[in-house]
Amino acid sequence: MLSIYNTLTKMKEEFVPIHSPEVSMYVCGPTVYDFFHIGNARSFIMADIVRRYLEYKNYKVKYVMNLTDVDDKIIKKSIQEKKQAAEISENYILAFLEDINKLKIKPATLYPKATAHMKEIIQFIKELEDKGYAYNIDGNVFFDVLKFKEYGKLSGKKTDELESGARIEINEEKRNPLDFSLWKKAKAGEPFWESFWSKGRPGWHIECSAMSCKHLGTTFDIHAGGNDLIFPHHENEIAQSEAANGKKFVNYWIHFGFLNINDEKMSKSLGNFFTARDILKKHSAEAIRLSFAQTHYAGPLNYSEDLLLSSEKGLEKINNLAYKIQNELSTAKKTEVSLNFNFDKYYRAFESSMDDDFNTPQATAVIFDFTRDINKTISENENLNYEFFKSAKLFLEKTAVNVLGILDFEKHSKYAGDSIENELIELLIRLRIEAKEEKNFLLSDKIRDRLKEIGIILQDSKERTTFKRITI
RNA sequence: GGCGCUGUAGCCAAGCGGUCUAAGGCGAAGGUCUGCAAAACCUUUAUUCGUCGGUUCGAAUCCGACCGGCGCCUCCA
Structure with a gap:
C-alpha cells in the first residue's frame, strides 16, 4: 500500500487513484527564459522518481508537465536581447528537453505550452467571470479572492491575516490586495492575444488550471512542484479551478524541498547559481x-x-x-x-x-x-x-x-565502447598475464599503469583479469 | 507578526511509541585476499538522538519550555 504525504491535509494518506490503474499527474514545469538550475533539477528528478515508482507498481501514468512560454521574464529577456519572445522560449524549450534527457528524466506524456492553449485559457477566465469570481478593470482581469471561501486551505493562510501582512503589494486597481491577475493587458511592444477584455496575455496561474483541466480532467490525482509554489501559485490554482469547475481540483499535493548551496539560498547575486548543465559537465x-x-x-x-x-x-x-x-x-x-x-x-x-x-x-x-x-x-x-x-x-x-x-x-557493459579498442585491451591483458607468469612485474605493472593513464582500469582476480573504463 | 520545516556519529542521512545497545552512503583505523595494486568482503568508528522538564510500564520518536538553523508570506522549483 502506497502512502503519500498530502500537503492539503498535512497527513500521510493511502494513495487511491480516481481511475485505477490510470494515474493522472501534473508537475509544474519550467518558465523557459533560461537554462534550468540544479534546484529545478531536484524537483524534476524527484517527480520523475515518483512517476517511475508508480509505473513500477503497474499504474499507467499520464504525466503532464507544462511549459510556461508567455511570461514577464521572457518578455524582459526578449527586450534585452532584441529578439522575439517566441524565439527565446523556443530555444530554451529545446535546451530544457536536452537537459531533462541528460538527467535521465523520462519524458512527460505531454508538454503543453501556454501559447498553444490560449483558447482554453481565455475560456477558463470567461467562465470565472460569468460565475462572478473575476472582474475586469480596463482590460485587466483579476480573480476575486474573497469570493472563494476556501481560499488558503492549501497553504494554511487566512485571508484576513494575509491582508494585514505588510508585504502585499498595493495595487489601486484591485478590489483587494490579494486578488491576482487572470489576464494582463499588453503594453506597447509586448506580445498579445485577442480576448474578450483586451489584447493581452494570461496571468501566471491560469495556464496551469486551464491546461491540467484540459489534459487531465477537472479532478485529477497528483499535482507536484517545489515548496515555494504552495503559495501563491498552487493556492491560486485551486481557487481558480474549483471556482470554475465546482469540483475538487486535486487529490494529492506533493511538494519538494528546496535545494541550498553551502547552506545559502541559491541566487544569481550570491554567485552560487548553478544550472543543471554546469553540473552535468562534472558529474553523471x-x-x-x-x-x-x-x-x-x-x-x-x-x-x-x-x-x-x-x-x-x-x-x-x-x-x-x-x-x-x-x-x-x-x-x-x-x-x-x-x-x-x-x-x-x-x-x-x-x-x-x-x-x-x-x-x-x-x-x-x-x-x-x-x-x-x-x-x-x-x-x-x-x-x-x-x-x-x-x-x-x-x-x-x-x-x-x-x-x-x-x-x-x-x-x-564489457562491450561498451569500440570493439577494436576492446580487442586491443584484451590483447594487452593477455600479454600482461604472460609477463606476470614470467614474474616480469616491472612490465606487467607498466602495462597496468599506462592503461590507467588513458582511463582503463585493470583488476586481477584469481581466474582472470577484467577491465573497466573510467566514466563520469 | 502569521504559516510551515528542521536540529541523529568527523560529514551526509533514514528511523517518528517497544524488535533502536539507531539503517545506508562518504571518511577514518585494522584485517582477509594479492607479487604489488585495485576490487570485494570482515571488524571497529552514536549505550546515544540540540538542552531541560513532563506523559508513559516503555521516548530519538508524544507534550511543554528554552536554545539554534531554514523556508514561505513579493518573481522563484
Whole structure:
C-alpha cells in the first residue's frame, strides 16, 4: 500500500487513484527564459522518481508537465536581447528537453505550452467571470479572492491575516490586495492575444488550471512542484479551478524541498547559481540522482561538491557490481552451482520503503545492502550459475535502473565502447598475464599503469583479469 | 507578526511509541585476499538522538519550555 504525504491535509494518506490503474499527474514545469538550475533539477528528478515508482507498481501514468512560454521574464529577456519572445522560449524549450534527457528524466506524456492553449485559457477566465469570481478593470482581469471561501486551505493562510501582512503589494486597481491577475493587458511592444477584455496575455496561474483541466480532467490525482509554489501559485490554482469547475481540483499535493548551496539560498547575486548543465559537465546523471535520492524529497537538501563526490564514490560500488554481473552473464554456464538467494526479501524491502511516502534514502540503502550481499555471495561461492546473475541483474534493473535511475548497465557493459579498442585491451591483458607468469612485474605493472593513464582500469582476480573504463 | 520545516556519529542521512545497545552512503583505523595494486568482503568508528522538564510500564520518536538553523508570506522549483 502506497502512502503519500498530502500537503492539503498535512497527513500521510493511502494513495487511491480516481481511475485505477490510470494515474493522472501534473508537475509544474519550467518558465523557459533560461537554462534550468540544479534546484529545478531536484524537483524534476524527484517527480520523475515518483512517476517511475508508480509505473513500477503497474499504474499507467499520464504525466503532464507544462511549459510556461508567455511570461514577464521572457518578455524582459526578449527586450534585452532584441529578439522575439517566441524565439527565446523556443530555444530554451529545446535546451530544457536536452537537459531533462541528460538527467535521465523520462519524458512527460505531454508538454503543453501556454501559447498553444490560449483558447482554453481565455475560456477558463470567461467562465470565472460569468460565475462572478473575476472582474475586469480596463482590460485587466483579476480573480476575486474573497469570493472563494476556501481560499488558503492549501497553504494554511487566512485571508484576513494575509491582508494585514505588510508585504502585499498595493495595487489601486484591485478590489483587494490579494486578488491576482487572470489576464494582463499588453503594453506597447509586448506580445498579445485577442480576448474578450483586451489584447493581452494570461496571468501566471491560469495556464496551469486551464491546461491540467484540459489534459487531465477537472479532478485529477497528483499535482507536484517545489515548496515555494504552495503559495501563491498552487493556492491560486485551486481557487481558480474549483471556482470554475465546482469540483475538487486535486487529490494529492506533493511538494519538494528546496535545494541550498553551502547552506545559502541559491541566487544569481550570491554567485552560487548553478544550472543543471554546469553540473552535468562534472558529474553523471546517476551521481546527481543518487545524491538527491539519499535525502527525502520533502526536506531541504544542501548541495555541495562534497555531497556529489561522496555519492559518486558510493555509486562506484553499485557500478562495479553491475560490471561484474555483466561479465559473469557472458561467461556463466547454466549448469553451474545454483543456490537459494532470497531475492524476494530485497524486493519487499525496496517496496516497503518506497511505499512509505517515497522514502528514497531507505530504498537506496536497500540497493546498497543488496550490493554487499551479492558481492559476498559471489566471493563465497565459486561457479555460480547463469540464473543467479540474471536474477541479480533483474533486481537492479527494476529498482536502481527503472525507478531510481542511478544505474545504467549499458555504461558498464564489457562491450561498451569500440570493439577494436576492446580487442586491443584484451590483447594487452593477455600479454600482461604472460609477463606476470614470467614474474616480469616491472612490465606487467607498466602495462597496468599506462592503461590507467588513458582511463582503463585493470583488476586481477584469481581466474582472470577484467577491465573497466573510467566514466563520469 | 502569521504559516510551515528542521536540529541523529568527523560529514551526509533514514528511523517518528517497544524488535533502536539507531539503517545506508562518504571518511577514518585494522584485517582477509594479492607479487604489488585495485576490487570485494570482515571488524571497529552514536549505550546515544540540540538542552531541560513532563506523559508513559516503555521516548530519538508524544507534550511543554528554552536554545539554534531554514523556508514561505513579493518573481522563484
